[in-house]
Amino acid sequence: MTEKPFNFKNYIRPRFFPHIWCPGCGHGIVLGSLLRAVHELGLNKNEIVITSGIGCSSRISGYVDFHSLHTIHGRALSFATGVKLSKPGLKAIVPMGDGDALAIGGNHFIHAARRNIDITAIVMNNRIYGMTGGQFSPLSGTGKKATTAPYSTIDRPFDVVELARSAGATFVARSTVFHANECKDLIKKGISHKGFSVIEILTQCPTYYGRKNKEGDAIQMMESYKTDTVKIGSKKLEKNPDLIQRGIFVENTDVPEYCEAYDEIIQAAMKGKA
Amino acid sequence: MAKGKTVQHLIDKEWCKGCGICIHFCPKNVLEFDKNDKAEAIRPEDCIACKLCELRCPDLAIQIIEDGEGENEKQ
Ligand SMILES: Cc1ncc(C[n+]2csc(CCOP(=O)(O)OP(=O)(O)O)c2C)c(N)n1
Ligand code: SF4
Ligand code: SF4
Ligand code: SF4
Ligand SMILES: [Mg+2]
Numbered sequence: 001m002t003e004k005p006f007n008f009k010n011y012i013r014p015r016f017f018p019h020i021w022c023p024g025c026g027h028g029i030v031l032g033s034l035l036r037a038v039h040e041l042g043l044n045k046n047e048i049v050i051t052s053g054i055g056c057s058s059r060i061s062g063y064v065d066f067h068s069l070h071t072i073h074g075r076a077l078s079f080a081t082g083v084k085l086s087k088p089g090l091k092a093i094v095p096m097g098d099g100d101a102l103a104i105g106g107n108h109f110i111h112a113a114r115r116n117i118d119i120t121a122i123v124m125n126n127r128i129y130g131m132t133g134g135q136f137s138p139l140s141g142t143g144k145k146a147t148t149a150p151y152s153t154i155d156r157p158f159d160v161v162e163l164a165r166s167a168g169a170t171f172v173a174r175s176t177v178f179h180a181n182e183c184k185d186l187i188k189k190g191i192s193h194k195g196f197s198v199i200e201i202l203t204q205c206p207t208y209y210g211r212k213n214k215e216g217d218a219i220q221m222m223e224s225y226k227t228d229t230v231k232i233g234s235k236k237l238e239k240n241p242d243l244i245q246r247g248i249f250v251e252n253t254d255v256p257e258y259c260e261a262y263d264e265i266i267q268a269a270m271k272g273k274a
Numbered sequence: 275m276a277k278g279k280t281v282q283h284l285i286d287k288e289w290c291k292g293c294g295i296c297i298h299f300c301p302k303n304v305l306e307f308d309k310n311d312k313a314e315a316i317r318p319e320d321c322i323a324c325k326l327c328e329l330r331c332p333d334l335a336i337q338i339i340e341d342g343e344g345e346n347e348k349q
Contacts, residue, residue: 008334024293028332180329219298
């Protein structure tokens, strides 16, 4: 644990600031929570590798002063898998958009979860394709509007938590950018957990999702994260089962971690040869 | 008892994009927009250093420095 007060300037590449995100975009709050999590864990910057795909969310990898790879839309987990297998000592963190993680990257997502490889996936769920102009994503939800669904979408959404759980992720949590401190704590737990960790963070895209769905500005969208979510198992669910639950849904330490299991195979193969 | 703590509000006006999140969610109504629609601490004496503004600023534009933080570091 570090005693020094947190100063984000020690963890960013200031030449890229002010950052590119729109006024009020929740992605910047996720960035802040991630930096605080790293600080409180007392991690060395050289121990961390951030791998991201393409999207507004994925731009995080350019802003942090860690090892970073800004790769291909949907494939960040595959790059992270390669990095992690060759350098298992690194902490692999993958900030992802909802489209990045669960549309084009859905296959990579379920297999990373199935393998239980020690990677922390932070799904920055703004329920839309922000970067490319507001197309609907597999997280938008039925009846929501997007540039590609002017009369509203008919698609049912994924539940990121349930999907991650059933695909085999061994740490699964959810929070929102309104609850920035909770986000930080969940990211810390996810990074410390040995295995595939998924932290879904609800984050506002006021520019596209907010405007298309008349959900107001960034402030109103954050207010709705306060009113529409509760801690897991809250009494409020009895009256309103539609409230979105926040907290840790899965924390399982009984499943072998992929890099360690692979290492055992290498050891066995070496013996076989000798 | 003093109303608040002695705190400095470091606001980077180049980075602030005027979203108003810090102003809206400040529990003590310390912050307001300046004439250029950037955040400003106009009632710093009311601040309780909860740092919610710093935590929720999407632009990393606001830092709360509590008096004494620097000294602790030296010890
Ligand atoms: C292979 C490929 N397909 C499509 C794109 C275009 N593209 C870039 S970002 C993006 C979606 C971004 O949405 P999301 O992942 O939710 O991130 P956000 O911008 O909302 O944070 C798409 C479709 C691309 N860059 N590469
Ligand atoms: S388009 Fe949406 S997700 Fe992208 S920076 Fe703007 S507000 Fe954020
Ligand atoms: S630290 Fe808390 S009380 Fe002080 S300005 Fe920020 S939000 Fe307001
Ligand atoms: S939250 Fe940050 S960017 Fe938004 S008005 Fe306050 S200081 Fe400016
Ligand atoms: Mg998105």
